[in-house]
Amino acid sequence: MIEIDVNGKKHNVDATEDTPLLWIVREQLGLTGSKFGCGMAQCGACTMHLEGEAVRSCITPLSRAKGKKIVTIEGLDKSLSEPIQKAWIEKDVPQCGYCQSGQVMSAAVLLRENPKPTDEDIDNAMAGNICRCGTYQRIREAIHIAAKSI
Amino acid sequence: MLDEVKLKRRSFLKTGAITFGGLVLGFQIPMACSKKQGMNLKDIAYHAPNAFIKIGTDESVTIIANHSELGQGIYTSLCQLIAEELEVDWDKIKVEHAPIDPAYNHTQMGPIQATGSSISALSEWTRMRQVGAAARMMLIDAAAQTWGISPSDCSVEKGVVKGNGKSLTYGQLAEKASELEAPDLESIALKDPKDFKVVGKPIKRLDTKIKTNGEAMFGMDASVPNMLVAVIARPPAFGGKVKSFDANTALAIDGVKHVIEIDRGIAIVADGFWNAKKGRDALKVEWSSGTNGNLDTPKQSLAFAKELQSVGRQAEERGNLKEGFGKASKVFESEFEFPYLAHAPMEPMNCLADVKEDSCDIYIGTQMPTFDMLTASHYAGVAPEKIKVNNHYVGGGFGRKSVLDGHIVSEAVQVSKAVGLPIKVIWTREDDIRGGYYRPKALCKVKAAIDENGNPIAWEHHIVCQSFVRGTALEQMLVHDDIDHLAVEGVVHTPYNLPNFKLLWHETPNEIPCLWMRGVGHSFNAFTVETMIDQLAEAAGEDEYSFRKKLLKDDPRSIETLELAISKSKWGQTLPSGHVLGLAIHSSYGSCVAFVVEVSLENQWPKVHHVTAAIDCGPYINPDAVKAQIEGSAIFGITSAYYGELTLKEGAIEQSNFHNYKMLRMHETPFVDVHIVESDKVMGGVGEPGVPPIAPAIANALYKLTGRRISKLPFDKKDFV
Numbered sequence: 001m002i003e004i005d006v007n008g009k010k011h012n013v014d015a016t017e018d019t020p021l022l023w024i025v026r027e028q029l030g031l032t033g034s035k036f037g038c039g040m041a042q043c044g045a046c047t048m049h050l051e052g053e054a055v056r057s058c059i060t061p062l063s064r065a066k067g068k069k070i071v072t073i074e075g076l077d078k079s080l081s082e083p084i085q086k087a088w089i090e091k092d093v094p095q096c097g098y099c100q101s102g103q104v105m106s107a108a109v110l111l112r113e114n115p116k117p118t119d120e121d122i123d124n125a126m127a128g129n130i131c132r133c134g135t136y137q138r139i140r141e142a143i144h145i146a147a148k149s150i
Numbered sequence: 151m152l153d154e155v156k157l158k159r160r161s162f163l164k165t166g167a168i169t170f171g172g173l174v175l176g177f178q179i180p181m182a183c184s185k186k187q188g189m190n191l192k193d194i195a196y197h198a199p200n201a202f203i204k205i206g207t208d209e210s211v212t213i214i215a216n217h218s219e220l221g222q223g224i225y226t227s228l229c230q231l232i233a234e235e236l237e238v239d240w241d242k243i244k245v246e247h248a249p250i251d252p253a254y255n256h257t258q259m260g261p262i263q264a265t266g267s268s269i270s271a272l273s274e275w276t277r278m279r280q281v282g283a284a285a286r287m288m289l290i291d292a293a294a295q296t297w298g299i300s301p302s303d304c305s306v307e308k309g310v311v312k313g314n315g316k317s318l319t320y321g322q323l324a325e326k327a328s329e330l331e332a333p334d335l336e337s338i339a340l341k342d343p344k345d346f347k348v349v350g351k352p353i354k355r356l357d358t359k360i361k362t363n364g365e366a367m368f369g370m371d372a373s374v375p376n377m378l379v380a381v382i383a384r385p386p387a388f389g390g391k392v393k394s395f396d397a398n399t400a401l402a403i404d405g406v407k408h409v410i411e412i413d414r415g416i417a418i419v420a421d422g423f424w425n426a427k428k429g430r431d432a433l434k435v436e437w438s439s440g441t442n443g444n445l446d447t448p449k450q451s452l453a454f455a456k457e458l459q460s461v462g463r464q465a466e467e468r469g470n471l472k473e474g475f476g477k478a479s480k481v482f483e484s485e486f487e488f489p490y491l492a493h494a495p496m497e498p499m500n501c502l503a504d505v506k507e508d509s510c511d512i513y514i515g516t517q518m519p520t521f522d523m524l525t526a527s528h529y530a531g532v533a534p535e536k537i538k539v540n541n542h543y544v545g546g547g548f549g550r551k552s553v554l555d556g557h558i559v560s561e562a563v564q565v566s567k568a569v570g571l572p573i574k575v576i577w578t579r580e581d582d583i584r585g586g587y588y589r590p591k592a593l594c595k596v597k598a599a600i601d602e603n604g605n606p607i608a609w610e611h612h613i614v615c616q617s618f619v620r621g622t623a624l625e626q627m628l629v630h631d632d633i634d635h636l637a638v639e640g641v642v643h644t645p646y647n648l649p650n651f652k653l654l655w656h657e658t659p660n661e662i663p664c665l666w667m668r669g670v671g672h673s674f675n676a677f678t679v680e681t682m683i684d685q686l687a688e689a690a691g692e693d694e695y696s697f698r699k700k701l702l703k704d705d706p707r708s709i710e711t712l713e714l715a716i717s718k719s720k721w722g723q724t725l726p727s728g729h730v731l732g733l734a735i736h737s738s739y740g741s742c743v744a745f746v747v748e749v750s751l752e753n754q755w756p757k758v759h760h761v762t763a764a765i766d767c768g769p770y771i772n773p774d775a776v777k778a779q780i781e782g783s784a785i786f787g788i789t790s791a792y793y794g795e796l797t798l799k800e801g802a803i804e805q806s807n808f809h810n811y812k813m814l815r816m817h818e819t820p821f822v823d824v825h826i827v828e829s830d831k832v833m834g835g836v837g838e839p840g841v842p843p844i845a846p847a848i849a850n851a852l853y854k855l856t857g858r859r860i861s862k863l864p865f866d867k868k869d870f871v
Contacts, residue, residue, distance in 0.1 A: 015422075016425075023423050023424045027373075028422075031364070032371035033363070034364070035545070036370065037496050037497075037498070037579065040579075040807055040809065042808035042809055043496065045496055073364035074363070081363065088362045089358045089362075092354055092778065094355070094357070095221030095222070095223070095778060096495070096543070096546040096547075097221065097543065097545070101364050123816050124817070126815075127817055129815075129816070131496070132495055133496075133782045133786075134784065134814070135778070135781075136785065136814075136815075136819040137819060137821055137822060138781070139816065140819075
């Protein structure tokens with residue numbers, strides 16, 4: 001059994017240490033907001049926070065996550081999740097929505113570190129998140145809106 | 151397989167549909183709304199005036215959505231249509247995915263539940279308003295009867311019926327209304343569109359909150375007790391088969407429970423995805439390469455070039471080509487190459503099947519529930535009416551989750567049946583990119599001429615590609631006179647005035663499985679036509695806008711769209727140094743879209759700075775949803791133009807994931823500024839028409855920068871050196 005701390009709760013999970021965090025969280029903890037998209041840190045759909053940093057949980061082995069504080073979309077702090085969600089609603093950002101948990105998690109780190117990002121800052125911070133529906137321009141606008149209320 | 155099941159299914163459907171050959175097809179008239187028809191919800195707390203609305207005694211209003219939500223916003227649009235007539239508080243509306251029932255069949259595609267071809271809004275434009283109106287009439291009748299007054303003395307607003315100085319809410323009236331007969335369709339009078347309060351307005355999407363907090367449930371997120379996870383080892387070469395395998399190496403992996411051979415490969419079943427995948431990595435399997443084991447892209451390109459020399463099949467002819475070329479002052483001949491493309495929806499394919507003794511539950515996000523049900527019935531050996539398809543939010547479809555052979559469902563059903571437990575099959579991204587069902591590869595050739603006045607005088611058009619639907623259940627619907635409509639769409643019946651015209655299709659063998667991808671045949675045909683038109687305009691000494699206007703003058707939809715795009719763009723204005731504009735227009739799915747793109751070259755690669763778009767889709771339900779679809783379509787089309795290419799080697803696809811099958815990312819994304827033509831023409835689609843014209847608009851701009859015509863997609867760096 002390996003102990004992990006997800007969204008402030010400790011869990012003992014039964015898995016080999018090479019198991020990616022994503023599958024532990026999705027299959028064992030039943031938190032399905034973080035998505036599987038590529039399995040090789042290319043698309044960002046699985047983005048979680050590990051000790052506050054955005055990580056691609058599809059390639060983050062349990063061995064790296066154990067004992068660290070992990071936050072998923074379900075546990076994102078309201079000081080970030082609320083303004084971001086409000087902005088996403090205002091701009092009607094999501095289409096299929098599958099990538100959006102990851103987009104929100106990447107945007108949250110950006111806004112925490114850089115409360116007034118420029119377009120270029122946004123492009124750089126969000127470059128690891130693919131949206132096949134092509135909602136990028138709305139994400140960019142929504143981040144600017146969210147920045148005003150954070 | 152489907153043929154077999156179809157025959158059994160036909161009596162079950164009982165739709166009174168028109169049949170075309172072997173497939174049940176037709177235009178089903180909306181089920182009017184007697185509670186005896188449609189679903190039997192068996193829930194006395196609900197007034198279910200028809201299968202599309204449930205009004206709860208708790209004032210809840212639930213819309214049962216019969217089209218899949220792939221991101222196009224159809225759930226919100228369906229609710230807008232119903233809400234417009236139902237007169238209900240928008241905030242009270244909830245949506246549920248429809249189960250399978252004939253009541254939910256498409257009104258335009260025949261007796262199937264399906265989402266695709268950019269035609270969901272048209273399917274429901276009248277029906278959903280009728281449904282909303284019928285429910286409202288029944289609720290008013292219930293109030294009128296309660297008060298002993300005439301329904302015409304009642305008024306209704308935001309879910310409250312008023313009359314005789316009294317008022318009752320929909321929730322209070324729900325049970326009584328459920329005992330009434332539904333009104334006849336003929337007695338339902340719909341609102342004049344000029345009185346619309348909800349339809350045509352930029353209402354916010356209903357699913358944004360759950361798509362930003364992790365709550366939205368996609369097929370991938372479904373689970374049931376005792377479920378195991380399977381990944382499938384599929385033959386690397388198309389057409390390959392299992393020769394032999396040793397299950398022991400896979401079974402030695404922690405958590406791997408079963409190794410089972412199915413018709414499409416070998417399933418490794420484990421307690422979770424990771425162990426299943428490790429099991430697959432460990433599996434020792436020998437594959438036969440099958441008939442296509444020698445396929446590779448250069449060889450295939452040569453075969454296509456050879457096919458181009460064949461006679462081909464005539465899809466359309468006007469005037470006399472020979473006479474046309476006889477009057478030519480300038481003749482141009484160009485060939486265009488287009489690769490296989492993978493849809494690559496963000497949610498990889500998956501399906502959870504729970505096969506029981508005499509029933510089967512399917513959990514999936516799908517565009518084609520009916521075909522999935524038929525597949526499950528076949529493989530589970532269970533009657534179609536015992537199959538329950540639980541649809542989910544679809545994490546991107548673009549056509550990939552609209553499969554006719556049910557292959558996604560078939561795997562999960564076979565494994566579940568063999569194991570005797572619920573099984574979720576998960577495709578990895580590599581499985582998706584290499585697994586087939588692509589936009590077909592195509593080779594096109596146009597020989598075109600202008601006369602001495604600069605008018606097109608002859609146009610000979612060849613398209614070499616495989617059929618999209620040959621051998622499928624929809625072949626008889628979409629292949630006529632041996633011409634696959636999807637292969638030639640966008641060239642056939644072009645709105646351009648092109649006299650002395652001939653269109654030929656050269657069919658290549660279906661060597662690898664292909665499928666419709668967003669934009670389908672238009673996705674390459676628009677590129678060929680629109681870059682060729684630019685070439686003719688230049689030869690005629692005219693600017694490409696006025697040249698198009700002249701050739702499209704008989705098509706008001708094209709003209710209005712073109713004029714709107716131009717008027718909203720920087721056309722004719724001074725641009726920053728190194729920037730140029732490119733133009734393209736294309737009609738598809740009943741709509742017309744024009745793009746003006748501002749492009750420069752940066753580091754020997756195209757940079758799209760800004761996109762001005764115009765669309766005429768006729769009446770629209772939600773203008774913001776229309777804009778979102780055109781924005782997304784532009785990005786989808788630019789992605790293909792920049793990066794989209796799958797290549798074959800030894801019968802297998804060489805690309806595998808997003809590092810070598812790349813997607814456009816945020817820093818490469820231009821701002822797409824969308825304008826809608828206010829139009830009372832026939833309703834068209836919005837999900838796909840934005841894809842076809844974006845790549846040729848960029849290519850036309852690039853010509854101005856490089857002096858070279860682009861004849862191959864994706865763009866090649868050496869074109870910009």
